[in-house]
Amino acid sequence: MTDSIGLYGSGLDESRQEAALLNGEVPVAVYGLGKMGLPLAGVYAELTGNVTGADVDPGVVASVTRGECHVDGEPGLAELVEETVGKGALRAVDDPAAAADGARLHVVIVPTLITDEGQADLTIVESVVEDIAAGLQEGDLVVIESTVPPRTCEDVVVPRLAAESGLDRGEFGVAFCPERTESGRALRDIRGSWPKVVGGVDSESTRAAALVYDQVTDNDVIRASDATTAESVKVFEGVYRDVNIALANELATYTDALGIDVREAIAVANTVDESDILRPGPGVGGHCIPYYPYFLFGEFDVESPLLRTAREVNDEMPAFVVGKLASLLADRGRSLDDATVLVLGGTYRAGVAETRASPAIGVTETLAANGAAVDIVDPMLDSFDEFDATPVEMTDSYQTAYDGIVLVTAHATFEAFDWAAFDDPIVVDTRAVLDPDAIAHDIYPIGGRGDVDIAAQTRSPPAADSPADTAATDGGED
Numbered sequence: 001m002t003d004s005i006g007l008y009g010s011g012l013d014e015s016r017q018e019a020a021l022l023n024g025e026v027p028v029a030v031y032g033l034g035k036m037g038l039p040l041a042g043v044y045a046e047l048t049g050n051v052t053g054a055d056v057d058p059g060v061v062a063s064v065t066r067g068e069c070h071v072d073g074e075p076g077l078a079e080l081v082e083e084t085v086g087k088g089a090l091r092a093v094d095d096p097a098a099a100a101d102g103a104r105l106h107v108v109i110v111p112t113l114i115t116d117e118g119q120a121d122l123t124i125v126e127s128v129v130e131d132i133a134a135g136l137q138e139g140d141l142v143v144i145e146s147t148v149p150p151r152t153c154e155d156v157v158v159p160r161l162a163a164e165s166g167l168d169r170g171e172f173g174v175a176f177c178p179e180r181t182e183s184g185r186a187l188r189d190i191r192g193s194w195p196k197v198v199g200g201v202d203s204e205s206t207r208a209a210a211l212v213y214d215q216v217t218d219n220d221v222i223r224a225s226d227a228t229t230a231e232s233v234k235v236f237e238g239v240y241r242d243v244n245i246a247l248a249n250e251l252a253t254y255t256d257a258l259g260i261d262v263r264e265a266i267a268v269a270n271t272v273d274e275s276d277i278l279r280p281g282p283g284v285g286g287h288c289i290p291y292y293p294y295f296l297f298g299e300f301d302v303e304s305p306l307l308r309t310a311r312e313v314n315d316e317m318p319a320f321v322v323g324k325l326a327s328l329l330a331d332r333g334r335s336l337d338d339a340t341v342l343v344l345g346g347t348y349r350a351g352v353a354e355t356r357a358s359p360a361i362g363v364t365e366t367l368a369a370n371g372a373a374v375d376i377v378d379p380m381l382d383s384f385d386e387f388d389a390t391p392v393e394m395t396d397s398y399q400t401a402y403d404g405i406v407l408v409t410a411h412a413t414f415e416a417f418d419w420a421a422f423d424d425p426i427v428v429d430t431r432a433v434l435d436p437d438a439i440a441h442d443i444y445p446i447g448g449r450g451d452v453d454i455a456a457q458t459r460s461p462p463a464a465d466s467p468a469d470t471a472a473t474d475g476g477e478d
């Protein structure tokens, strides 16, 4: 094995550095082989032929070592993992420190969550940084792809690497290069759906990271002024989305008072470039969007009333949904405390088997707290421990007399749902996906149905990047 090459502070010319990256002379370690890490490790392995993936979950490591893909719903990923493991370009280990030993490019893509007190939880990132420090060599580059609060690279990563490795700042590089990737389209996004942002703790870190990502992405590479700016870019994308969804949700609560279809009004408002209002729903879940606001107002001494209020609006939506069902039941002389309710969908959005911060958790808890007997069905889930509800299968001969059915997550599999099997439930459709002409029950769509065909009423379809198109394609399926 020829001596490995470090990119940071390399005296080699850039074309030689690129060649070294592409021929495996820059061994790569990817820390975290989850929904984002496995696709990323696969792309790096395809590019460089020399990647060690590290994950603390032995099941994940065993699966990858067998050339198998434990991440569902990612087109092309199973084939990429099988191919790169099969040819020795990707291997997996369950000891991050072992992966760090010998690697010259370290890519961190482990979870960053929040504590119960509403602060960023960087314990996993810090643990990985310490593992990397044990194997850090002069000339190494450390890339953080995990979403972190601004200033993490400056105030946490660099000092810990220096302290634990014995190297001085300036002997190794650190850059933040955010994962702008959505579950369900990870390989496409990693390879270049959007420009890649890189920002280093010094100009040499930025240069080295830009050289790497110029090879990874087919899109542009935007060099931010520094790591903190790049960290802020990612968090700003997320908080923008949370505030925008909160606006859509608050507008949806005007539906009955105004007597209009709010989703229609939003779609038509979005025919001007200045408007790009997203879609109402039952709340905001996942381990990204609901958490990123805390990476600002939970970390810095700034009031941030807008971000806090947006969080409150979105977190209140499950209660709004249940309140709507309660009032519709009351119109029938019924009350929640003697009602049976079926919840359709437990994951935070359609097609993704993830329940973190899922609105369905709040919906089931609020229903149960009001005395309802709650069942839940989600074909993507095996475990329902986080829900205050009894899991049932779509194939079950359900009791057919549910008083209410709440559609929280619009999985494609629910298109086969046998609505005719049910006597006379009130249906609350939080995603406005149900067709009232095809289902003979009372349906209340949160925010209205959005029945407007803008394309049919415009002389030319909206410009490719207009909000109308963006809204239709933005952010995958809700």
Ligand SMILES: NC(=O)c1ccc[n+]([C@@H]2O[C@H](COP(=O)([O-])OP(=O)(O)OC[C@H]3O[C@@H](n4cnc5c(N)ncnc54)[C@H](O)[C@@H]3O)[C@@H](O)[C@H]2O)c1
Residues within 6 Å of the ligand: 031, 032, 033, 034, 035, 036, 037, 054, 055, 056, 057, 060, 096, 109, 110, 111, 112, 124, 127, 128, 145, 146, 147, 148, 179, 180, 181, 182, 183, 287, 288
């Ligand atoms: N999921 C998304 O849609 C998405 C999109 C963009 C960015 N992100 C960000 O990517 C990061 C990872 O998210 P994810 O969805 O891949 O998470 P995930 O939960 O799917 O996977 C995380 C993986 O990290 C492993 N892990 C935990 N501790 C570890 C350690 N000390 N060393 C090595 N591996 C460890 C876990 O075993 C797991 O396999 C997060 O910062 C998230 O904010 C996620």
Ligand SMILES: CC(=O)N[C@@H]1[C@@H](OP(=O)(O)OP(=O)(O)OC[C@H]2O[C@@H](n3ccc(=O)[nH]c3=O)[C@H](O)[C@@H]2O)O[C@H](CO)[C@@H](O)[C@@H]1O
Residues within 6 Å of the ligand: 147, 179, 180, 181, 182, 183, 237, 238, 241, 245, 278, 279, 280, 281, 282, 283, 284, 285, 286, 287, 288, 289, 348, 349, 350, 359, 474, 475, 476, 477, 478
């Ligand atoms: C900036 C951005 O685009 N970031 C995306 C986002 O992806 P995500 O997987 O977290 O999913 P979202 O689509 O953001 O949904 C979150 C929740 O909001 C609900 N929702 C959504 C749109 C809407 O109009 N109305 C809604 O109610 C939805 O049901 C769900 O509960 O974060 C990832 C990590 O940073 C990014 O990589 C990815 O690009």
